[in-house]
Amino acid sequence: AVLAHNALLREQQGLHTTVEQRQKDFQHQSKELESCIHLLVQTGASIYSRDVKSNKTVLHYTVQDGNISLLRYFLELNAFKSKDFLNNKAHGNTALHMAAALHRDKNQKEIIQLLLDHGADPSIRNLDNDQPIHMAPSGKAGDQIRHLLKKGRVASAFVSCRRNARS
Template structure:
């Protein structure tokens, strides 16, 4: 029953060695799936042969950006209830399309009924992948179809993934002797990730969500990598709405503890000042009974940090959070 459809679809470009000298080889029937699947004669009658010839084709079309072919194949796979079939890495055609940055195909597959919450072998959903890669156009379609606070890979929300990716780019940009072309490319990727972060927040992603494993929020992630631009953005978003946001603990440490322990980071003083201005409490102790001032490194840089923390005062609006932060 599937032969007439597949016969009309040419193999993807560059796959001639895969499909042989003819467009399609003579089919033979294999009763492996609930319905009859037809595949080339050279394939062994096995689950692997069925997977490669009949399921992988939709993944290939999605990856190649062949929209018309993807639509035709998706219609057939939907009828066979195999629209979300996975390849060897656990990726559905939708996940492949997201990774390949094929926004139009992502839209088409969602409209066809693809599961936007499907995960690959690493636990990544389509939203996690788009957020990690900074694919804004892809994210637009996904954010309207899936909850942006969905937690998966591994215990992260898509917002966590985007922030971690942005941190990674900043570390790359900080490398010395970086070629000018690569530097410009990293800057562009950084801007795209910032757009993704803003889009996620606008569509409902919570800045207060915690990483399931480490209990960190986006505030902890920005501080631990000295990411001033994102730190400022999240602090302004909070704008004293949550008294505990700045003083939340992750493994016993507040963001101020993390900032004080930054190893000679050029943004350390600015980060500490920002946190103090937004209500960070320098008197809170961690699990080792240390206050942020005890986390400062030795030497001149540490002396400057200790000076900032000694004169830092908790604003009246945040006095009530001390009791909650210590609990």
């Protein structure tokens, strides 16, 4: 259901000169697929499941296609439950790595900020020993992404220090 919703959004984004009726059709289909995802979760489907071949979770699939509405939904479902959900790796990359690599995606900054706000760890390294900050594009857009990730790393270190001080 997540993959179908992502495909629909990609198709919609590819049609910049679409007619109004086509837009309405896409919006209707998108809402139906989102409802299907909500229903699946409500009836017991786990957002923590992984794809057997790729080891990706719904979070990875959602982020890789810049699907902001489903990302918000999955993050709300996971609220304060599992940092592992946010920091799981698929082929070595966390969802934050994938978000940092979303070059030219209009939702990239918002996705990164949402992940950081919910506890994604910007210091985790992938199989190539890269942190998410290393995945950011070059240029001005990349500078903004790197700034977000640096702020996130400082905040993450601060929270970690506070936790250790209480222990």
